[in-house]
Amino acid sequence: MQVPILRQLPRMHQILITMISSLLVVLLLWPSSDNSGHPERKFEIGKLYPLELSLDTDQLRPMAGDEKPAIPPLKWKEHEVQSGESLAVVFNKVGLSPATLYHLVNADEGTKTLTTLRPGDKLRFGFDEDDQLVQLIQPKNATDSLVITRTADTFYSNKESKDVDLQLNFSQAVITSSFWNAADKAGLTANQIMEIAGIFGWDIDFALDIRSGDTFSVLFEERLVEGEPIGRGNILAATFTNLGQTFTAIRSEDGKYYDEKGQAMRKAFLRSPINFRYVSSNFNPRRLHPVTGRVSQHRGTDYVAPVGTPIWAAGDGVVMQSSYNKFNGNYVFIRHSSTYITKYLHMTKRSVKTGQRVKQGQTVGTLGGTGRVTGPHLHYEFLVNGVHKNPRTVKLPQARSLSGKEKTQFQKFAKERMAQLNHFSQFIADNSPLLGNRT
Missing domain, CATH: 3.10.450.350 (Nuclear Transport Factor 2; Chain: A,)
Structure with missing residues (x-):
């Protein structure tokens, strides 16, 4: 039987060896100074934790070919x-x-x-x-x-x-001769002038209703690149005072225009179906016919413009007739509902066929001088329940307006937008003896 070596040693040696061994075990289990400042961390599944890496900065430099070579001065x-x-x-x-x-x-x-x-x-x-x-x-x-x-x-x-920046701009004027001249002198572009006529065109006939003393104001976007103006953006708000009545239009986020109450500026019918130059004859129930010389009803409005000028459908509808006769020349009749019919006479040519559906503003023909006429013009009639009405003054049905939460939000937005317009208007009034430009 073998006896362990430790037992063969004197008792004092055995005690010393045991003490030294215990001390070595304690030293081996004692935590190092590097870990003494970091408490134990418990990690949870599904969470992200930062990972500290010690990398040579040379390793972070892009590889050759990763960067495009710089173009030297040319x-x-x-x-x-x-x-x-x-x-x-x-x-x-x-x-x-x-x-x-x-x-x-x-x-x-x-x-x-x-x-x-x-x-x-x-x-x-x-x-x-x-x-x-x-x-x-x-x-x-x-x-x-x-x-x-x-x-x-x-x-x-x-x-x-290049990035395009937008800033607010403003223009206003008093009309003394024509809307076009006043707007042009006030610094508006041709496109802006036509856009204003389009915005208010359901309420104002710009051929017949404009008077000296009418006023307008426009808040719009100016487009800038590197601080330089490059063109005009959207019309954000506008007012037009015509014959003592003020109309207001504010552009909403959907690109449509409403008044301050959220009523749509757009109506079911255009007030005028043509981009006119001037009007030769207004609605008149009794007048001398220019060809026959007899007193006859003139049940519409005559618009004179260059031959070939596009004629627009006043509203959505279906073409009742697209034909020709010796009195009307080339003509188109459109039924818009059981209540409304519009008629377009003396055209050079027709662009739609009987039974065809048309949209408001769609070209239905071009201005001409066919039929019994003394010169090229468009004769336009507006019928309500079969009765001829003056296209200038007939009350037009409203298109869809805002309602509910949408209306409430827009009214708040419109108030802020009109405050901006009025701020510019007041600034000009305080710094000019006249309201804007007069022409």
Whole structure:
């Protein structure tokens, strides 16, 4: 039988060895100073925890080829395309070879569009110190440009767009001769003038109802790129005082216009079915017929404008008749409901057929001088339950208006918008002896 070595030693040695062994165990189990400051963490499934990594900063640098090479400063040449110039002619004028032209226009779909140049287009050519074409820029409009850039062995194209900023602008005027002249002098564009006529066109006949002393004010967006104005945006709010009655329109988020109460500006019928220049004859139940010389009812309104001017459907409906006779010439009758019918006479040509459905503002024909007339014009009639009514003054049915929560929210929004318009108007009134511009 073998006896353990420890027992063969003297008792004092056994005690010392036991004490040393115990001390070593304690030292091995004692926590290190590195962990003493971090309490034990319990991790939960489904949560994200930060992971501390110690990485050499060199490892965080992008790999070669990850970054696009910077384009060195270029020498620029600009060219405005003239009538009759092709891209080949332009390249030749700026000193580029046919081979460069071929490689560029065949690089991708974007570069191919460069071949369709128009007079007035502008091109910017960027050359390096070796007179090699590095970049070509074609501005498409105030915000967008086609940018073509050379790489090692080819070209590639991309579209670059500048940010557009919007700011509020304002205009107002008193009319002394015509709405168009007053609006033009007040700084509004032709598109804005027509848009205002469209907004209020269901309540005001801009051919017959405009009077000296009428006023209007408009709050609109100005579009800016890099601080420079590039055009006008939406009309946000407007007022028009006509014959002592003030109409108000505010643009909602859906792009439609309502008054301050949420009633739609749009009506079921246009007040005038034509973009007129002037009106030759108003509604008159008794008048001398210009051809026969007899007293006869004139059951509508005559609008004189250039031959070929589009004529619009006053409202949604179905074409009852689209035909011709020696009295009416080319004519179109539209039934809008069991109550309303509109008639359009003396047209050069008709654009719709009997039984066809039409929408408000859709072209139904063009102005002319067919039938019994003394000159080209549109004769327009408006019937309610079979009775002729004056198109200028007949009460038009309302289109859909806002209601409920939608109406409440809009009324609050309209109040804020009108406060902006009135602020501008008051500022002008306080700083000018006259209300805006007079013309």
